[in-house]
Amino acid sequence: MPFSDLRGQERTAALLGRFLAKGRIPSAMVFHGPEGVGKTMMALEFARALLCSERPMDPLGGCGACGPCASTAKRAHPDLRVIDSQYQATLREEDPAKQKTLRVDTLRHLRRDMELGSMLGSWKVAVIAAAHTMETAGASVLLKIIEEPPPKTLWILVASRKESLPATVRSRCFLVPFAPLPAAIIRDILLERGVEERQASTLSELCDGSASRALELHEAGLPAPMLDPFDAPEGLPRELYLARAKVELSLFCLEQSLRLKIRSGGVGYRLAAPVLRSIDRLRRDLRANADPATILTLAHLETENL
Ligand SMILES: [Zn+2]
Incomplete structure (x- = not known):
């Protein structure tokens, strides 16, 4: 699914499409907005648009059919890093459930990796989930690379509270806002997941615009x-x-x-x-x-x- 099809975030998709159309990608962006509205999904789809070999930089998103598109969707593209609790747990040989903050060591490791540049000669993209849990010292690690980015590298920081990101980092990133999802869209998402109709309507009203919250309540x-x-x-x-x-x-x-x-x-x-x-x-x-x-x-x- 190209990112331009992501439901309920059409304005954000249009903004991202303009970066691609112009061929001018910021070295770092913050995707911010409520939990469960598609920020990480959009980040991965945007990465796919950069890494796609058939229609690279298409403002509507990657082709979805080429090898790079398929491996990005599986989070297995050699030039894509997805930094989440699983990534950090593997790095630290710990339990994923124990990863409450984004550790400064994780960012150092990632920075060295990003400095190596793309393996396939195209873009290299790091998507950092829950970037707002970053340890204070992580800011200086990030700043060093954001301020002098290697060519064709992109950092996408995903944050439910942009205020929780260090101001120094925030001010050097392009801020991309995400809105709560309309109830009708959440209702459709729930119905597709097999939630019964009445329950889907109730949850879509209750969940405050967050699809993940609606699913959590359902479960x-x-x-x-x-x-x-x-x-x-x-x-x-x-x-x-x-x-x-x-x-x-x-x-x-x-x-x-x-x-x-x-x-x-x-x-x-x-x-x-x-x-x-x-x-x-x-x-x-x-x-x-x-x-x-x-x-x-x-x-x-x-x-x-x-
Ligand atoms: Zn493709």
């Missing part, structure tokens, strides 16, 4: 039917970290449902505001290691009459 069996608050924890997983993750999602659901009710006029803002504040407080308590079952009960008690 967790949310939104849950309204239960007695004291029965709500019954379906929680026994492992604490899984229970915590599910309660975090449940809080998100309760909060979003309330916001939708406010928007549709079903609940007055003055009545809802203190409940929203309580949910926020419960979320902070949960993250500070409070018991997930208790938090879930308290959250249901807060919202049961609204």
